[in-house]
Amino acid sequence: MSDATLNEPVLSVRDLSVTFATRQGPLRAVDGLSFDVGAKEVLGIVGESGSGKSVAMYSMLGLVRDSNVAITGSVKFEGREILGLSDRELQSVRGGDVGMIFQDPMTAMTPVYKVGWQIVEQIRAHSDMTKAQARSRAIELLGEVGIPDPKTRVDHFPHEFSGGMRQRVVIAMALSCNPKLLIADEPTTALDVTTQAQILDLMSKLQESYGSSIVIITHDMGVIAEVANRVVVMYAGRPAEIGPEIDVVRFPRHPYTWGLLGAVPRVDVKNRRLVTIPGTPVSPLDVPTGCAFGPRCQHKMAICDERPILRGGDGHVDACWLSDEQRVAIRSQATVRGVADE
Amino acid sequence: MRQLRRNRAAMLALGVIVLIVTACLLAPFYAHVIAHENPFASNITGTIRLNGKTVNVLQANTQGLGYGVTPIGPTWHFSNYFLGADDQGRDVFARLLYGGRSSLYIGASSAVICVAVAAIAGVAAGYFGGAVDWIVSRIFDIIWAFPVYLLAISLSVILETNGINFLFIHIEQGSLTIPILIIASVFIPYVGRPLRGIVLSLKEREFIQAAIGSGASDFHILRKEILPNVAPTIIVFFPLMVAFNMLTESALSFLGIGVQAPQASWGTIINDGLGLLYTRPLVGIMPGLMIVLTAGALNVLGDGFRDAFDPKAKLRGSI
Amino acid sequence: MLRFILRRFASAVVVLFTISVMVYLIFFATPGVDPAARIAGRSASPAVVEQVRIAFGLNRPLPIRYLLMMDHLFIKRDLTSYVNIGDKVVPQILAAAPVTLSLVLGAVVIWLIVGVLGGLVAAANKGKFIDPLIMFLGIAAVSVPAYWLGEVVNLITQNELHSSVFAWLPAPGWVPLTQSPGEWALHLLFPWLTLAALYAGIYARVLRAELVNALNEDYVRTARAKGLSERRILLRHALRCSLISITSLFGLDVGALVGGAALLTEVVFGLPGVGLLTYNALENLDLPVIMGTVMYGAFFIVLASAVVDVVYALLDPRVRIV
Numbered sequence: 001m002s003d004a005t006l007n008e009p010v011l012s013v014r015d016l017s018v019t020f021a022t023r024q025g026p027l028r029a030v031d032g033l034s035f036d037v038g039a040k041e042v043l044g045i046v047g048e049s050g051s052g053k054s055v056a057m058y059s060m061l062g063l064v065r066d067s068n069v070a071i072t073g074s075v076k077f078e079g080r081e082i083l084g085l086s087d088r089e090l091q092s093v094r095g096g097d098v099g100m101i102f103q104d105p106m107t108a109m110t111p112v113y114k115v116g117w118q119i120v121e122q123i124r125a126h127s128d129m130t131k132a133q134a135r136s137r138a139i140e141l142l143g144e145v146g147i148p149d150p151k152t153r154v155d156h157f158p159h160e161f162s163g164g165m166r167q168r169v170v171i172a173m174a175l176s177c178n179p180k181l182l183i184a185d186e187p188t189t190a191l192d193v194t195t196q197a198q199i200l201d202l203m204s205k206l207q208e209s210y211g212s213s214i215v216i217i218t219h220d221m222g223v224i225a226e227v228a229n230r231v232v233v234m235y236a237g238r239p240a241e242i243g244p245e246i247d248v249v250r251f252p253r254h255p256y257t258w259g260l261l262g263a264v265p266r267v268d269v270k271n272r273r274l275v276t277i278p279g280t281p282v283s284p285l286d287v288p289t290g291c292a293f294g295p296r297c298q299h300k301m302a303i304c305d306e307r308p309i310l311r312g313g314d315g316h317v318d319a320c321w322l323s324d325e326q327r328v329a330i331r332s333q334a335t336v337r338g339v340a341d342e
Numbered sequence: 343m344r345q346l347r348r349n350r351a352a353m354l355a356l357g358v359i360v361l362i363v364t365a366c367l368l369a370p371f372y373a374h375v376i377a378h379e380n381p382f383a384s385n386i387t388g389t390i391r392l393n394g395k396t397v398n399v400l401q402a403n404t405q406g407l408g409y410g411v412t413p414i415g416p417t418w419h420f421s422n423y424f425l426g427a428d429d430q431g432r433d434v435f436a437r438l439l440y441g442g443r444s445s446l447y448i449g450a451s452s453a454v455i456c457v458a459v460a461a462i463a464g465v466a467a468g469y470f471g472g473a474v475d476w477i478v479s480r481i482f483d484i485i486w487a488f489p490v491y492l493l494a495i496s497l498s499v500i501l502e503t504n505g506i507n508f509l510f511i512h513i514e515q516g517s518l519t520i521p522i523l524i525i526a527s528v529f530i531p532y533v534g535r536p537l538r539g540i541v542l543s544l545k546e547r548e549f550i551q552a553a554i555g556s557g558a559s560d561f562h563i564l565r566k567e568i569l570p571n572v573a574p575t576i577i578v579f580f581p582l583m584v585a586f587n588m589l590t591e592s593a594l595s596f597l598g599i600g601v602q603a604p605q606a607s608w609g610t611i612i613n614d615g616l617g618l619l620y621t622r623p624l625v626g627i628m629p630g631l632m633i634v635l636t637a638g639a640l641n642v643l644g645d646g647f648r649d650a651f652d653p654k655a656k657l658r659g660s661i
Numbered sequence: 662m663l664r665f666i667l668r669r670f671a672s673a674v675v676v677l678f679t680i681s682v683m684v685y686l687i688f689f690a691t692p693g694v695d696p697a698a699r700i701a702g703r704s705a706s707p708a709v710v711e712q713v714r715i716a717f718g719l720n721r722p723l724p725i726r727y728l729l730m731m732d733h734l735f736i737k738r739d740l741t742s743y744v745n746i747g748d749k750v751v752p753q754i755l756a757a758a759p760v761t762l763s764l765v766l767g768a769v770v771i772w773l774i775v776g777v778l779g780g781l782v783a784a785a786n787k788g789k790f791i792d793p794l795i796m797f798l799g800i801a802a803v804s805v806p807a808y809w810l811g812e813v814v815n816l817i818t819q820n821e822l823h824s825s826v827f828a829w830l831p832a833p834g835w836v837p838l839t840q841s842p843g844e845w846a847l848h849l850l851f852p853w854l855t856l857a858a859l860y861a862g863i864y865a866r867v868l869r870a871e872l873v874n875a876l877n878e879d880y881v882r883t884a885r886a887k888g889l890s891e892r893r894i895l896l897r898h899a900l901r902c903s904l905i906s907i908t909s910l911f912g913l914d915v916g917a918l919v920g921g922a923a924l925l926t927e928v929v930f931g932l933p934g935v936g937l938l939t940y941n942a943l944e945n946l947d948l949p950v951i952m953g954t955v956m957y958g959a960f961f962i963v964l965a966s967a968v969v970d971v972v973y974a975l976l977d978p979r980v981r982i983v
Contacts, residue, residue, distance in 0.1 A: 063885055065876075067788055087891050095888030102886075107879035110898050111979055112905070121897075122887040157978040173887065484679055488962070491922050492939070492955045496687050499943055499951070585804065592806050593925055597940060612809055619812060620820050627816075630809035637804035645800075 008079065009036035010181050010213045016073035016083075018052070018059045018237075020066060027284050029055045031237040033073075037181065042207065042214040044228030044245065046221060046260065048281050052237035053217045054185050061098060061183075062090050078180065096126040099174030099212070103186040105166035109158040115142075115169045116154035119176050126177045141172040146202060164195035171202065175210060182207075184216045188223060200226050221260050225249050233257050233318075236282045236292035243316030253318040253327060256293045291321070299330060352646025355639040362636055366446060369439035428614050428625050437606045438628055444607035445633070448522050448600075449588030455526035456583055460534035461576055465568060467534075468541025469560070479538070482531035494590065497524045498599035521600045525587045533579050537572055544571055574651035581647060585640035592633055608633050666971050673967040680959045685727050688948050689719075696948055700743045717743070734953060744945040750953040753938060758957075760835055761934035764856065764926065765918045767849055771857035772864060773911075779861065780868025785895055787873060795865060802862025811855045811929030818851060833931045852930045856923060860914060867910060871903035878902075905977045909969045916965020920958030 142150035188196035259277035279296035290305035467478035594600030595609025608629035615626020697714035924936025942950035
């Protein structure tokens, strides 16, 4: 593989906007989202519920079925525009080149079919394997995702699995056609804490062996810190901050990210009080014309009535009017206050 | 409510229902003031003036073998015999309006009784559980397992010929109350079962558990927490049950075991029209059209109610 | 599974017994009802009524009379009519059953095809013009009294048009399948359509509602994300799951119809099925025949609901009891 193809992003999203026409007026769920996902990269998209992160992913693959939706912008998968393709044209992309993992493994599988049948169905939709071949591949996959005794379990129904095991089956299904990109929508949210860690480990391990790129959607900065290489922080459908995971977690630039990180319990600081972001998420029907986070921001300035653009350097950008000096000042103040609180 | 008002189909249906109900309520006005006919008495030798000529209401049969008589057809004059006469020489239009009163009255009152009893029984069974639930559910099971039509027919046969003389209850034979009670009781499980299920699942919800935990009285919980949550389902069921019960009433009356002569309902008039099917088809067709129109409007209204109040309700798609 | 089936059928027998007792009580023990007086006729003298009472064994205690009637109905199978003395009830029902079965089975085929197609097309085109159109037709179909529709059909096909457009159509009546399959189908064509109209309406409406619900489920999104075709998602996933609730409805409806609920269609088209038999018995108040037909009907309904529960367990792995 040449360097050129290595560097070409697997997924390239430019100015993606998703607008629903509602009785109360247009609802802009995603507003001007742009990012790239490189080969073997794990991109985390983080934000509160309702920040448009799932809708953005679903809209790319035509999984938003609302007839009142308008999707604009450009989404290129391996250089090919996939936005606006028909269901038929998208069939080979969905499930073939792009695998998906969903939030709730309890409802993600058709309840009346055996899990093996469901995996075989997907394999045979994208290859010309025989039923027997697909079945032995399904058993192999179930083993790979850590399901004990896959030869028996392949003939069990979804309701016969526990939540964590079901999510493993869903992952096996998503990987069944060796996808180049895996989109995981809150894959651990519906699971209990120990299972969450196991699933994240599994995903990291499989990402290495399959070499897929991953987009992981979550509201949990902890998940981001664990698996992501790069992060997109979303607020009210807009990107608030984009950057490498280390930078965003260690040196967050946007006040919203500060709030998000404050909401993660840390082991290195004892008894630190969890910080909450004051106010409630903005209604997507009523996003301010200026900075979307403005109404909740403690550092709001007059200029915030104008919409900030993404700026910064070294691949770490954010949409905020604060100057670098102001940020340093506020951050050091916050640290002092955090220590004083103890 | 606002959503319902925006639903044009439902509003149109409501208009149709109001129109039909008003027309039927005005039945005595038409019969006595406009037509001057008694819709419940035979008028075999009657005559009317038509285009300045005096015409017999019942004329010698001109078709077939020439037996019997053919009643006059529709005059299309909004005086008497607007829709013609039946084989007893009675004014069909007046009977149609009076029959509509019976049909609507039976449909609506049996729906009220049915939904009320089903709501009480279903909510009690779901809320109190235990012995109450067991007894109510078994009664539902048995009525449910019964062939509905045959149960209604069996009860009708016995009650219509004897009336009800049970303890202190005395209902004369031929009273409209008998079909009302029969139709109401056979459909109780149909409404009661889903309500019981809703209450059962409500009981598991946090806010009810909280109310129970905080020591609120059963009455308080039922009135303040349960009732507001089952009310939408009850409201949605109501128009569907009126339509359903009206269709059942008309079928029983058609078979001669619903509304009894001299009373009329749309079902009995269709039966009257059976013998005149090939000579005066309107006698049988008009009441049927009225049933279709009314039941259809009620069903559309029920759909509108469901969309507005209880979008998640999984009712057996009306009827 | 076998134990589940056995238990289900045992409870069906209990329900049947309860129904037989209830029907018996309704007809023979309702306060103010005297079967003897009814058999003897309206103007019979008290002495004649008494004679009838003894002749029909109506003077014996109620439980004994119940057992005797059940004995005559199910074991000796020689229960006779009170009205047409000498007519045995059981053979009459057995002769009428094929008529009802022919009527119901033909209608079932039509309503399933029309109803399922209607529901599928409406759900697949939700929000487009064809969806409300199908739903409107569905409402019209469920609002039409079946017997009246039958009459209108008779009026159209048997009256003036019978000499022209419908000249190929025989007069209403019944021809056994074994006698002439063509005539059998021709005689039943309009009864089938009439009976099927109502149920096609119901099924299209119910199926559409179920499908619309199913299409909003997570598993449909998964199926789409797997890269399946829209047709496969609709048929193999959404429809397959919706069929579970349709099946229970279907079983109960077929049971009720075979059990006598097709009575009105039979009466209107003069088909000598169980419904017509019941209707005639009702007109004469022929209690043994009514008892027999009601028990026959109850049998099919209870049987159907037991079969439905078993099929339900087969269709939905979640309720399977091992």
